[in-house]
């Protein structure tokens with residue numbers, strides 16, 4: 001092989017992101033050659049539908065046979081942008097087995113079975129890069145994997161799903177209900193026709209698993225993430241958050257518990273207005289890191305979209321290509337800590353509990369006693385009266401408490417004659 005031999009690249013998938021990657025590869029060929037030291041050559045693109053028009057893409061590059069493409073034996077890099085578990089996993093493993101470094105944006109696969117990919121890449125002596133899998137264009141994987149690898153990360157908290165941030169932001173600013181804003185988000189193309197993965201938190205949970213794995217040098221999988229979506233967030237919740245000086249965000253929360261285990265969850269969470277994550281608007285993403293030595297870091301930017309996500313993919317392409325040119329590989333899996341996962345019931349948080357009560361002497365004391373019985377300290381209590389019906393709404397902000405104690409308290413409150421049905425509970429960020 002001459003020193004000028006091209007780095008041969010195959011692309012799996014040519015949708016919103018894939019077509020942008022193909023265009024950026026072709027449009028910036030000269031700069032990329034200069035940055036890498038050898039030219040990049042796009043040798044094939046696997047697609048499901050060969051007949052679909054793809055402006056700017058040479059039809060001769062297209063193939064419907066992804067397996068034949070990844071096993072042709074002369075590839076340096078394979079970029080997987082298919083999404084989903086299969087056939088993406090088999091194709092990536094085949095590409096790795098054939099000696100190619102791989103770049104993927106596949107958060108579902110990484111959260112489900114990233115270990116298999118890391119192991120295969122290690123055995124084949126190739127790279128596995130996935131900057132685009134979490135928070136789109138935002139550089140967050142490389143900072144965790146490389147820049148902060150000499151530090152000790154204590155917590156990673158993120159708004160890692162743009163669809164839900166758009167919906168919650170609109171609910172907060174326009175006073176519109178969840179269903180109405182969801183329809184608006186679908187019309188604008190933010191939300192999918194089937195919005196389950198976004199609104200029920202599965203997308204964010206996969207990203208949380210990836211972030212927690214990297215932050216805490218352990219294997220964390222989707223099944224380890226305690227997950228709750230935003231479909232039950234109501235305008236009453238939004239109003240309560242405003243009263244408490246907070247906004248509601250779908251927060252991916254990864255932190256070290258006091259005993260060294262990993263607490264990882266995705267929940268609608270009241271975030272105090274002064275917190276950097278409270279100000280993240282619309283469909284933007286942001287990731288907030290607390291580390292022992294660097295302190296508090298914030299990363300913010302577009303979390304989706306063709307061009308922004310392709311930017312993250314292209315960063316990996318250049319990095320993996322540079323490694324090829326030098327005959328080296330970048331970092332592999334770092335899971336040496338092998339920390340356990342804190343069971344959801346033991347994860348600690350502040351909570352805001354909203355309940356309807358009869359407005360008569362002794363009720364507040366009875367409610368407070370239930371919290372005290374479970375060792376939960378109260379930080380603030382608000383009461384809004386409804387004098388005509390002798391009812392009141394109590395909003396109770398707790399200090400930090402384990403989830404199981406909070407649940408047990410709520411179960412007891414539900415059985416009190418003075419407490420009406422429909423107690424709502426929301427986590428509150430901070431201490």
Ligand code: HSE
Nearest residue numbers: 160161162163303304
């Ligand atoms: N659907 C995701 C979002 C982007 O709304 O942020 C891809 O993970």
